[in-house]
Amino acid sequence: MIETDEQLGMNRQIARRDFIQATVLTSIALMLPSSCLVPNNENELPKNYYLPIKTGMRGSHDGSFETAHALAREGIQFDNPIDSGEYYDLIVVGAGISGLTAAYEYRKKFGLESKILILDNHDDFGGHAKRNEFNQSSSTRLSWAGTMNLEYTSFNKSVLDFLAELGIDVNTLHKKLGFAYGNDKPAIWFDEKTYGKNLLVPGFSIYSRNEDVLDRIDKFPLSEQDIIALKEFYTKDTNVLEGFSEEEIEKVLYKTSYTDFLEKYCKLSKDVVEIFIKSTDGYWGVQPHSLSVAEAISAWLPGAHRLGESASKVVGNDESEEVAMFPDGNASIARLLVCSLIPDVCPDANPKTIALAELDYSRLDLSNKPIKIRLSSTVVKVKNEDHKVAVTYVRHGKTMRIRSKHSVLACYHSIIPHLCPELPSEQKKAQQYQVKHPMLVTNVLVKNSKALDTIGISGAYCPGRMHSKVFMTKGVNKAGYHPNYEKDETVPLMFWGMMEPPKRDVPIHDQLRGARNTLFQKKFEDFEREVRTVLDGLLGPAGFNVSEDVLAITVNRWSHGYSYGYLDLWDEKYKVGKAPLEIARQPIGNVSIANCDAAASAYSQSAIEEAFRAVRELK
Ligand SMILES: Cc1cc2nc3c(=O)[nH]c(=O)nc-3n(C[C@H](O)[C@H](O)[C@H](O)COP(=O)(O)OP(=O)(O)OC[C@H]3O[C@@H](n4cnc5c(N)ncnc54)[C@H](O)[C@@H]3O)c2cc1C
Incomplete structure (x- = not known):
């Protein structure tokens, strides 16, 4: 068994391709662009800005949460903003599926010439609907960073019509999906640290009745x-x-x-x-x-x-x-929405080729365009004043104030009381009832799938580990992405997990907050050590060389993951109008409230429907 970080490959030299990407991205992060990257105005992004390829810590990455935490945890006020004089018809807070849909619907309702600004605290758009892209070998490999599938059988007509308007045909996406989350060749893996010895039992699934494979249970520790x-x-x-x-x-x-x-x-x-x-x-x-x-x-x-x-x-x-699925999950929906709102980002974007379409992020925030997406911008205040809305946000350390006629808050509900302190206390309490589930999606690009193929598994349930499930994502053959695995090709392995709540016998909201704190305190190297240890124990005996065969690791830390949906053991049956979600999403003046939190339902269809409602409420 491997025991040191060195043996695990933790100190491995970064491969040349990673290194080039990392250098470009570091210069962006440091705002020290080389001359060819210099943008025209301070909000415009450099030409090479393309974050889906960035490895390391993503999701709640450095730079995305510090301002919000200063506001919400330390009560820091961002007074004396610089008034930029910018004025919009609509300012949207949050560039997830809900915020992007709100912008799309607003344009339909209030006119094609509407001026819209979408602000998001992350360095990429899409919210949970982001992708991880790997170019470490000759062919691009896509994986899901968060929101994966379209649960289309529960879509209502308005959601289906909306997707059809974007050109998305869920039936095509559903057909011949060929993807089973590793459940087609399942296994259970007991690890040494938890169970005394490493033990892989192929052919067993914790989820099914396993009547045909009872002898597998004989091997359990x-x-x-x-x-x-x-x-x-x-x-x-x-x-x-x-x-x-x-x-x-x-x-x-x-x-x-x-x-x-x-x-x-x-x-x-x-x-x-x-x-x-x-x-x-x-x-x-x-x-x-x-x-x-x-x-x-x-x-x-x-x-x-x-x-x-x-x-x-x-x-x-x-x-x-x-389910229906794009190769990068609902990131494709976010990408299509962005290209519809700002066609210059990719003039030819369409659902048939969106998976590998090249998006030009330097077009997201051009001063002469009616619709803009401004990344790395955390909103700290939203205030109705004089039939207008004043929005304060922090970007790269600068506090700015801008104004609009309307605003849609498509961000997490738990931050809204800090953005709008003048809200009635009952509404703020209802918003803070929405404690999102902390979640973890780690994608690891490995040299090939030989070790899994040798054992005859496509994934494994790991009951003792931080990521309880790992499976191969050989991709879905759709939307222009046709990965070839005939040769000895790289493959992403997807690790799904969460942190153990520090205490189980406490109310669910405390469990979720406790697990979030643990998740938040972990560094990238903690996740790296964890996935390398699992890969060594699980696949090492089949020839996987953990220090050589891991090519890239992208950790998607979703400290604020799924919306909290009401649970049998913890929630009463609320009367109509009395559920926290209904109280939380009430509009205030020219500000309305979207996000799938508004439905207490962690689905893209909810994010879309809540955006429809939020725009309907604007007069
Ligand atoms: C790991 C994971 C897997 C999932 N899988 C699926 C799936 O397979 N199918 C499915 O239907 N759903 C899935 N979901 C649920 C997912 O939440 C929704 O489908 C949808 O993507 C949520 O969109 P949203 O716009 O409502 O919220 P979000 O995607 O959370 O977008 C809100 C955005 O607002 C930003 N924001 C918050 N506060 C501020 C602020 N103060 N200033 C600026 N910006 C701010 C946030 O950072 C975020 O970028 C998954 C979620 C997670 C976490």
Whole structure:
């Protein structure tokens, strides 16, 4: 087993291509452009500015959160801004899918000549809908940095019409997707640090009933008794709710945690239950001890077969596996929206070729254009004054004030009370109820997929690790991206994870805040060491050389990830008009409120619908 950072390749020389990219990007970050990069005005971005290729820490990257934290955590006021004299019809806060959609809808409603400015604190647009792009070998490799798929079966007509207007045909994107999140050749990997020895069990999925592969469980690092109990759990149909009244069944389904269900009703020991703890990390950001039985089963965890016929129908999986997907996820939607708003960024952009279309970021913020996107700009104040809105933002250390007729806040709701301190206290409280789930998506480009192919797996669930799931992303053959893997080609591995909440037995909002603090305190090298350790333990025995075969690592740290959706164990059934989301999203003067937080629903369709509503509310 590898023990030192050096053996893990932590000090590996950066490959030549990374080095060139890193040098260009560092000069951008330091605002020390070489003469060929000098932009015409201070907001314009240099010609070589193209952040999707940047490796290292992304998501909540350095430079994106400091101003907001100074405002929200330290109460620092950004008084005495420089009044730039800029005036817009609309200023949007947040360049995620919701903010970009709001700009698009505003232009439709108020006229093509509308002057619009979109501000975002990150150095790239898209919010969660960003991509990671790797050019470390001859062919470009794309992976998802955050928002991945279009859950189109739950789209309403207005969302479908909107996508159609952008030229997006979800049916084409859905057909022959050929992508299964590593579930087509699954495995479970028990790591040495947690389980005493490294042990890979191919062919086992924690999510399915595994009736055909029971012998795999025999290998698990569990006592003989636990192995028998786990086999019984997956195979026996005995109804654990036999003889329960309807009321008692409801209580088990909606008011019992999934882990209690496993322990108390299915008689699994704490050691066995622990194997399930990280099973919802990557795609939910809430662990099964805080999810009800119904929620966990609807998210593919096993157990419906132990509930009897009628109850198992009620909790059937409501999460459709029918998804449509661009090769870079909904980053393509963000890219298409940007190109529609600012055609100069890529005049020929269209959904058929958007995946590899070259976008010219130096066109995002040109002074002579009606619509602009200004990156690295954190809004610190939004105030109605005299039928106008005054917006203060901080960019590269300078505090600026600009004005508009209208504003849409498409940012996280929890920051809004700090931007608009004059809001009613009930509304501020409702906005702060929206505590987003901290999440982690790390993409690692490796030399080839030989080690995985040799073992015969496409991914693995890792119940003891920070990233609970890793899988190959050989890409989806759509939108102009046709990756070829016939030869010995590079492949991105996607690691999904979250931080363990410091305490499990505290209210969910405290769990989420605690996990966020842990995530936030980690440095890039902590994530790098983690993925290298996992790759060495998991794939080393199949010939993977961790110090040679890792070509690039991009960590997407989403401290404010999924919108918090109300949960069975933690939220009451709110009466119409009384849910925090409804109170939180009320417009104030010429300012309306979007973002998928406004629906308490972490989906792109919600981000789009909430943008529609926010623009409708503007008079
Ligand atoms: C890891 C991950 C995976 C996901 N996968 C899916 C998926 O597969 N399918 C799906 O439908 N949804 C998915 N989602 C949910 C995703 O949140 C939504 O689909 C959608 O992308 C959210 O868009 P939004 O515009 O509402 O918010 P965001 O994308 O969060 O955009 C808001 C923007 O506002 C910025 N902002 C905040 N405060 C300020 C300020 N003061 N000044 C300036 N800017 C500010 C933020 O930094 C951000 O860039 C995923 C989310 C995450 C984190």
